[in-house]
Amino acid sequence: MVKLQVNGQAQSFDGDPSMPLLWYLRDELQLTGTKYGCGVALCGACTVHIDGEASRACGIAISDVAGRSVTTIEGLDRDGNHPVQKAWRALNVPQCGYCQAGQIMQAAALLATTKNPSEAEINDAMSGNICRCGCYQRITAAIKTAATGA
Amino acid sequence: MTSTIHAVIENVSRRGFLKGMLATGGLVLAAGSVPSRALAAYATGAEKMAHGVRSDPHLFVSIAPDGIVTIVAIRSEMGTGSRTSLPMIVADELEADWSRVRVMQAPGDEEKYGNQDTDGSRSLRHHIQPMRQCGAAARQMLETAAAQRWGVAVGEVQAQNHEVVHKASGRKLGYGELAADASALPTPPADQIKLKDASAFRYIGKGTTPIVDLFDITTGRATIAYFMPGSLASML
Numbered sequence: 001m002v003k004l005q006v007n008g009q010a011q012s013f014d015g016d017p018s019m020p021l022l023w024y025l026r027d028e029l030q031l032t033g034t035k036y037g038c039g040v041a042l043c044g045a046c047t048v049h050i051d052g053e054a055s056r057a058c059g060i061a062i063s064d065v066a067g068r069s070v071t072t073i074e075g076l077d078r079d080g081n082h083p084v085q086k087a088w089r090a091l092n093v094p095q096c097g098y099c100q101a102g103q104i105m106q107a108a109a110l111l112a113t114t115k116n117p118s119e120a121e122i123n124d125a126m127s128g129n130i131c132r133c134g135c136y137q138r139i140t141a142a143i144k145t146a147a148t149g150a
Numbered sequence: 151m152t153s154t155i156h157a158v159i160e161n162v163s164r165r166g167f168l169k170g171m172l173a174t175g176g177l178v179l180a181a182g183s184v185p186s187r188a189l190a191a192y193a194t195g196a197e198k199m200a201h202g203v204r205s206d207p208h209l210f211v212s213i214a215p216d217g218i219v220t221i222v223a224i225r226s227e228m229g230t231g232s233r234t235s236l237p238m239i240v241a242d243e244l245e246a247d248w249s250r251v252r253v254m255q256a257p258g259d260e261e262k263y264g265n266q267d268t269d270g271s272r273s274l275r276h277h278i279q280p281m282r283q284c285g286a287a288a289r290q291m292l293e294t295a296a297a298q299r300w301g302v303a304v305g306e307v308q309a310q311n312h313e314v315v316h317k318a319s320g321r322k323l324g325y326g327e328l329a330a331d332a333s334a335l336p337t338p339p340a341d342q343i344k345l346k347d348a349s350a351f352r353y354i355g356k357g358t359t360p361i362v363d364l365f366d367i368t369t370g371r372a373t374i375a376y377f378m379p380g381s382l383a384s385m386l
Contacts, residue, residue: 033370073370080369088368092360096229097367098374133229 002066006031007075017063022046024062025072033073033101037130044129047102048072054109073101076108084108087146095133103129107143116147159287159340162210163333176214176329177291179337181284211240211288217312217326219244219251224263225273226255227363227374232273234361236281242353243285243346246325247312253362258378286343288332295331296323 002013006029013024025031025048034057037045041059048057049071057070076082084107087093094100103126110117110125117125122143131139159181210222221240227233237253240246256263289309296314297304300321307316313324353359366372 031370035374080365085368089360089364092364094361094364094367095231096227096374097363097372100367101370104368 002062004062004065004067005069007071008069013062015062017061019062020058021048021060021062021065021070022057025057025070031072031074035098035101037099037102042128042130043099043102044106045099045102047105047129049105049109052109052112054106071105073105076105082108083146083149084111084143087142091138091142091145093135093138093142095135099129099131099133100135103131103135103139107139107146110143111147117143159284159337159343161291161333161335161337176212176326177288177333178210178212179284179288179291180210181280181287211244211284213288213292213325213329213332215326215329217250217324217329219246219312219325220254221251222254222256222263224256224266225277226266226268227361228268230271230273231361232268233363234359236273236277237362238353238359239278239281240285240288242351243282244289245309245311245352246285248353248359250312255373282345283340283343286345287337290338290342290344291332291335292325292328294335295328299323299328299331 002017004011004013006025011029013019013028015028022034022036025034026036034048035045036058037043039058041056044056046057047054049055050060050065051068052071077085082104084104088100088104093103106126106129110122114121114125119140122140126136126139126143159179161177162180163176163178210220212220214220219241221237223233223237225232225236233253233255237251238248241248241251256266258266260266293307293309293314294304296316297307300307300316300319302316302318306318307314309315313322314328315322348355361367363372367374
């Protein structure tokens with residue numbers, strides 16, 4: 001039996017302990033905002049927070065998050081108004097949308113530890129999150145907007 | 151290919167096409183969205199698909215008695231904005247207030263909506279004209295309904311921003327109030343559909359309309375990949 005917190009709620013799971021966290025979130029909890037991209041932690045689409053740190057949910061077994069706290073895009077802000085989400089909308093960042101939950105979670109984790117990141121720090125933090133529509137310039141601009149509250 | 155392509159537009163308000171999906175008692179128009187000449191000009195492979203080329207109506211715009219306009223998006227969203235831009239074209243010709251427009255994604259139902267392949271950069275090329283005609287037809291039917299209600303010539307009334315106005319008397323009727331009357335009218339013949347002049351566009355070319363699922367995408371609620379019931383996933 002694995003016990004963990006997901007978006008502030010206590011959960012327990014007694015299935016296969018090697019199941020990737022991503023499938024637990026999507027298939028067991030129906031938290032489908034977190035996307036399956038590559039399955040091998042190379043694209044960032046499945047990024048969630050584990051104890052506040054950006055992590056790829058596809059490459060982590062459910063047993064490895066026992067006793068830990070997971071936050072998904074659905075739990076980032078109750079009303080969907082986290083500064084990163086607001087900045088994303090102000091600058092019309094998304095196109096198709098598939099990678100965006102991962103991008104937003106990665107950016108939110110960056111800003112939680114680095115209040116006013118430089119462009120180099122943004123690029124460094126975001127380099128593992130791939131966007132096939134090519135929204136990168138708006139992503140960078142939106143992170144700056146979220147950081148300054150502009 | 152010129153602007154002489156005409157979509158076949160039908161008033162299907164009484165046919166229950168979208169039963170359970172849209173409010174009843176309003177106006178529902180359908181248009182064959184891909185003119186046969188456009189199909190001939192662009193080999194799409196649709197003729198080889200299970201249901202072949204569907205020429206029956208599969209683009210819908212509806213106006214409910216509460217004034218809410220629902221436009222069916224018959225293409226998917228692949229990052230180019232077509233889920234927003236195609237309905238926006240209908241809304242522009244319709245003189246609809248975008249805040250009272252709802253976009254309903256057609257859910258991969260080939261028999262009802264025809265071929266929904268979203269590829270080849272052809273969503274707009276193939277659909278802008280039928281979409282404009284469908285919106286304009288609905289606008290003209292609302293104008294006709296209002297003119298009949300007031301007993302004035304249709305040339306004296308004008309649709310603007312979700313209502314029809316009779317300038318001479320200052321009278322106004324909202325689209326919702328006119329929807330039921332309009333649903334009893336015939337659609338205007340193709341050669342009497344009057345498209346807007348480009349200078350009158352509200353949304354087209356303005357770059358001011360966010361994509362319809364912007365909020366849902368940023369909160370993880372958007373439906374991005376659609377899986378038919380019972381479909382299985384595999385991984386290579």
